[in-house]
Amino acid sequence: MEHQSYAYGKNHWALEPDLPSLLNRYWKGWTAHQSELERFGALAGGVAYRIADHVDKEARPVLVMHDLNGQRIDRVRLSPAQEALNRELAAMNRAPYQGGSWHLHFALGYLLADPGLYCIQTITNATLYAIHKYAPQFARWKEELLAGRAFGATWMTEVQGGSDLGANQVRAVPEGAVWRLWGDKYFSSGAGLTDYAIVSARPEGAPAGPKGIALFLVPRLDSQGQLNYRVRRLKDKLATRAVPSGEVEFAGAEAHLIGRAEEGIYYILETLTLSRLANAAGAMGLARKAQLEALFRVQARRAFGKKLEEHPLIRRDLTDLAVRIAGGLALTFRAVAAWDEAWQETPPYSPRYHYARLLAHLAKARTAEHGTYCTQLGMELFGGVGFVEDFAIARLAREALITPIWEGPANVQALDTLEVLFRKGAAEPFLAEFGAKLEAIQSEEARLALARLRHTLDYLQTLSPEEAQWHAKEALRTLADAATVALLYELGSERHARLAALYARHFLAQEEYPAWAMQEEALWRVGLEPTSAA
Known part of the structure; x- marks a missing residue:
């Protein structure tokens, strides 16, 4: 790996210029966890980085359908290195359920960033979440998941519906103390690895549409110790090869109802909100890794008589990377803070919960755009070899392609944004928070952001x-960008104020970055000073 990556072997926490300021802003007790972040930063830039590349190129999960005695087991075989790493990474999920903060989970997810490795932990986390809040009678399974002895999954997608949960056709039939599931799930992440999955299904007699969907907990083995469902096949994917994903068939699978059947759609949307925040953290983590690879590359290579880093065109691209990553990360951790305040609410929800949903939609959609762009730009800064699989940057660009699609594409985020803005009343607190923040900043860029925010909501x-849907994706982008400007200014440092001004000029005024940024190395260099609590 050391011959394929400039970022490998470096502590990714020690190089981080923005995350400490965000943790200091939203999580006052974070410094007590600094040694844990340092250890994890070394893991993320070392062993985890190497294993992710190894799995991607040489050790993809393989479905083993039968054991030595010819019995169906439908289990995946993983690289022994990945097996050990999966168990070690399970600690990422403990903080929220053991008296800690969601900030720690998402900070670790950002540092790890690999979508395949992180996906295994996020779908396990969603299973933990459902048990913790709505099925505490399965606390024993929760402890297995927290300890890394078992893994979870979220199986909602069906081939005829995709993101439309209301089109789900998997049936749930009551049978004594349990339920039986009948039907297929088309894209099931964790297939063959999962021990306990949360699955959407429609109870017999339930109404059509999303409100007729309930949520069930489905173990891999039934109460008699027999295989409870079958994995038909694994999917071939462009990226995220570390997480096995496949088609799952239920033919009378034993299942346990989670909470109340009529509230199932709300539980599912909660777990989706949680997953969307993970998607945002992962997208920005991939962007940061691409930035590190590109930055060390341009410092090491020479062209036209000087280091690549010294050329104005290269510095312009490095500025773009820094602005996008700082902005996307700020938006992500504001959304995490809102989730941390609202996650223990249950239906019917308060306005605080719907506001957290809004911020999660904005963060997920905008960071996915930034993440794919940053990894592509990082690849371009490598030149021709950036497209060669020999080097880590090519994998990062492939991995980033999933972030705009997983947990709902931009179209779905836009529809949900409209719902929470106007049907759930989140527009008023959004304008109140970010309007006040921007009004307090005496700068032309802040006034620009405020004007765009107000105009978008009014329009x-x-x-x-129907017309609102037509304009929804661009409106979502504008609201996210205006909020991002405010959040960067709020961090209080001169560096972040400059990044806020650059962000506003480029994304809200649609202007090229001003040339003064060419000489501001502190904006786009990383690791210039030791990471500390700013």
Whole structure:
């Protein structure tokens, strides 16, 4: 790996210029966990980075359908290195359920960033979440998941519906103390690895549409110790090869109802919100890794008589990377803070919960765009070899392609954004928070962001529902960008104020970055000073 990556072997926490400021802003007790972040930063830039590349190129999960005696087991065979790493990474999920903060989980997810390795932990986390809140009678299974002795999954997608949960057709039939599931799940991450999955299904007699969907907990083995469902096959994927994903068939699978059947769709949306935050953290983590690879590359290579880093065009691209990553990370951790305050609410929810949903949608959609762009730009800064699989940067760009699609593409995020803005009343607190933040900043860029924010909200309210959908994706982007400007300014450092101004000029005024940034190495260099609590 050391011959394929500039970032490998470096502590990714020690190089981090933005995350400490964000943790200091939103999580006052974070310094007590600094040694844990340092250890994990070494893991993320070392063993985990190497194993992720090894799995991607040489050791993809393989489905083993039968044991030595010819019995169906439908289990995946993993690289022994990945098996050990999966168990070690399970500690990422403990903080929220053992008196800690969601900030720690998402900070670790950002540092890890690999979508395959992190996905295994996020789908396990969603299973933990459902048991913790709505099925405490399965606490024993929760402890197995927390200890890394078992893994979870979220199986919602069906081939005829995709993101439309209301089109789900898997049936749930009660049978004594349990339920039986019948049907297929088309794209099931963790297939063959999972021990306990949360699965959407429609109870017999339930109404059509999403409100007829309930949520069930389905173990790999039934109460008699027999295989409870079958994995038909694994999917071939462009990226995220570390997490096995496949088609799962239920033919009378034993299942346990989670909570109340009529509230199932709300439980599912909670776990989706949690997964969308993980998607945002992962997208920005991939962007940071691409930035590290590119930055060390341009410092090491020479062209036209000087280091690549010294050329204005290269510095412009390094500035773009720094602005996008700082902005996306700020938006992500504001959304995490809102989730941390609201996650223990149950239906019917308060306005605080719907506001957390809004911020999660904005963060997920915008960071996915930044993440894919940053990894592509990092690949371009490598030149021709950036497209060669020999080097880590090519894998990062492939991995980033999944972030705009997983947990709902931009179209779904836009629809949900419209719902929470106007049907759930989140527009008013959004304008109140970010309007006040921007009004307090005496800068032309802050006034620009405030004007765009107000205009976008006002304009959306003048449109019919159909017209609002037509404009929703661009509106989501604008609201996310205006909020990002405010959040960067709020961090209080001169560096972040400059990044905020650059972000506003480029994304809200649609201007090229001003040339003064060419000489501001502190904006786009990383690791210039030791990481500390700013």
